[in-house]
Amino acid sequence: MLSDDSTFNPPLHVGRPNVGDREAFLRLAAEMFDRRWLSNDGPLVQEFESRLAGLLGAKHVIAVTNGTLGLELVIDGLGLTGEVIVPAFTFVATAHALEVRGLRPVFADIDPETHNLDVASVRSLITPETSAILAVHLWGRPAALTELQQLADDTGVKLIYDAAHAFGVTTSGRRIGTFGAAEVFSFHATKFFNTFEGGAVSTNDDELAARLRLSRNFGFAGEDRVVSLGTNAKMTEICAAMGLVNLDDLDTFVDINRKNLERYRQELAGTASIRLHDVAPTGTKGNYQYVVAMVEDGRRDEVLAALRKHNVLARRYFWPGVHRMEPYATRWPKAGEALPQTEAIADRVLVLPTGSSVNAEAITRVAAIITDVLGRRD
Ligand code: T4K
Numbered sequence: 001m002l003s004d005d006s007t008f009n010p011p012l013h014v015g016r017p018n019v020g021d022r023e024a025f026l027r028l029a030a031e032m033f034d035r036r037w038l039s040n041d042g043p044l045v046q047e048f049e050s051r052l053a054g055l056l057g058a059k060h061v062i063a064v065t066n067g068t069l070g071l072e073l074v075i076d077g078l079g080l081t082g083e084v085i086v087p088a089f090t091f092v093a094t095a096h097a098l099e100v101r102g103l104r105p106v107f108a109d110i111d112p113e114t115h116n117l118d119v120a121s122v123r124s125l126i127t128p129e130t131s132a133i134l135a136v137h138l139w140g141r142p143a144a145l146t147e148l149q150q151l152a153d154d155t156g157v158k159l160i161y162d163a164a165h166a167f168g169v170t171t172s173g174r175r176i177g178t179f180g181a182a183e184v185f186s187f188h189a190t191k192f193f194n195t196f197e198g199g200a201v202s203t204n205d206d207e208l209a210a211r212l213r214l215s216r217n218f219g220f221a222g223e224d225r226v227v228s229l230g231t232n233a234k235m236t237e238i239c240a241a242m243g244l245v246n247l248d249d250l251d252t253f254v255d256i257n258r259k260n261l262e263r264y265r266q267e268l269a270g271t272a273s274i275r276l277h278d279v280a281p282t283g284t285k286g287n288y289q290y291v292v293a294m295v296e297d298g299r300r301d302e303v304l305a306a307l308r309k310h311n312v313l314a315r316r317y318f319w320p321g322v323h324r325m326e327p328y329a330t331r332w333p334k335a336g337e338a339l340p341q342t343e344a345i346a347d348r349v350l351v352l353p354t355g356s357s358v359n360a361e362a363i364t365r366v367a368a369i370i371t372d373v374l375g376r377r378d
Contacts, residue, residue: 015190067186267367
């Protein structure tokens, strides 16, 4: 039995932000106030974009207000129409970005090994109405990059990536951010690299980049010249300051995540009915920002409740699947029948706290709570 002091106070959260050098951030903020330049393509945003482009090896990086608007700008900028194939096992924003832009998200199933789009399922859903595949690098694990590109080339549909989870990930020596027609990152507070709210689009396509720069600023091409439809998706200077400071600690954050994941592995190695999902297979250097436990035997919610009782706020990302959320659930009530792997995985996943606010001792205590529920392997 666990003792009362196994309860965390304050609570242990999934999604606790990492914060880099506060003094450096405050210095940038002071300079920003002195300049009286707070938004609209300011010097900090420009510096942030250029450092991101250098880091990713991408020709263009366009900083935006958040990942969702980044997706919307790309959808619009590529002139997508009709249907776009997406996973249902993702954060709801992936599908919402399509829906609010008047497109129809078509849900493909996932590969249970990777949790990413199953290429055969995607292939079976391509119709004359399909304009694109919007793949997600779920948990920062790269999607089936080569196979999806091949499929897109064969069928003439566009390929774009929701890379919200995959900042800082490298696969076969190439950074995520350089694949497909464009990739979209989220720098939300809950991501291991954050700009409070924020995101960025990376692309090697000059024309698309130019369109995105216009459309994130209402379509303005000059002081009083509007040349296209657009919205307000500009990153603010204070967000860029946070990004610049956190970039200096990127490797440290990844290192902390990697060590935390290793510690969870060790502590849970003898626990029954649980294993950790592989977020970075051979050839991939991950960011390890999600510790994804797969709980078998229908016991996931029992573990979740026990953790909550001890103030460990684990999350059932991305249960129950986007197809079971509105407006999709009402429109396609039987969608789940065609998504067996999505449903099976969504019922097992439990995301555990990590990041710089979680230390080794906390992980030992979290693992003890889980083992207390599930018992030890025979
Ligand atoms: N595509 C994918 C695949 C995504 O995962 C996301 C976002 C997007 C697109 C869209 O990108 P953005 O437009 O958001 O840039 C959170 C985030 O809000 C969301 O950004 C993220 N994915 C998603 C996976 O997680 P919720 O609904 O879980 O947020 P919430 O408020 O429940 O907070 C999560 C945890 O973080 C809680 O334990 C509290 C903790 N937290 C949160 C904040 C904001 C803190 O400790 N401190 C904080 O400042 O969506």
